[in-house]
Amino acid sequence: MDDIQYNRIVGAKADSALQAALEQLALPFMLVGHRAITPGDGSALLPTEAPAWNGAAERVRQSSGAARIVVRELLARLGHSSCPVPKAAGGAPAWPEGIIGSLAHDQRFAVATVARRADSHSIGIDIEPAESLPADLLDIVATPAERIRIGADLLMGRALFVIKEAVYKAVYPLDRTFLEHHDVVVDLDRRVAEVRNGRPVNFRYCLTPRVLAIAFVTGSC
């Protein structure tokens, strides 16, 4: 399948408000894309990728296949056509030499971002529907200080959840450390999170049309 066909497929499954939101969040060095998850997308998993989904539910294969359709379109723009992006240790995607990236899926959409490693150490992305976080999860997700900052706003609770997952995806390839939600402390005003090991991670987020976050690590590694 050539790049033009890939673009057509991504375009046919596109949501202009979501793409606009992603482009507003992205820094100039990041490419971003999305796709509505569609029956049959599981077949986009390449032979070198597919074994990681052996035994997985069809819906899971669809989501990961949709994400890889997006990723391959973005990677083609960086000169890596038809490139496999298998799962590496710990679940993180394995990117081609010189590339960093991240992907995520919710019930409807797959999203991805990629960049050249020369421009950032690592990036992470997450997406969730624009719905309140269940109140019983708030204490698990938010530190006491974060709870004071967001008050009773459970949509902001969802945003904290999404920001922390994006931060986790950005730092895991660097630190290889499992993190709980309270291991990532979010400063919503400065748009920087601090990880348990002291690593600062910048992020951007939005609440509509989905709750989205992109996290990125710059500076010394």
Ligand SMILES: CC(C)(COP(=O)(O)OP(=O)(O)OC[C@H]1O[C@@H](n2cnc3c(N)ncnc32)[C@H](O)[C@@H]1OP(=O)(O)O)[C@@H](O)C(=O)NCCC(=O)NCCS
């Ligand atoms: C990585 C994780 C956050 C993904 O969240 P999710 O809601 O299951 O799924 P998402 O759709 O948001 O993201 C899935 C993608 O994340 C990526 N991913 C999975 N593990 C990863 C890791 N360790 N590092 C970076 N990216 C990872 C993969 O690309 C995956 O897509 P794929 O299966 O199609 O390859 C979750 O699986 C996890 O491991 N959580 C434990 C740590 C955590 O959440 N701590 C609290 C926040 S600090």
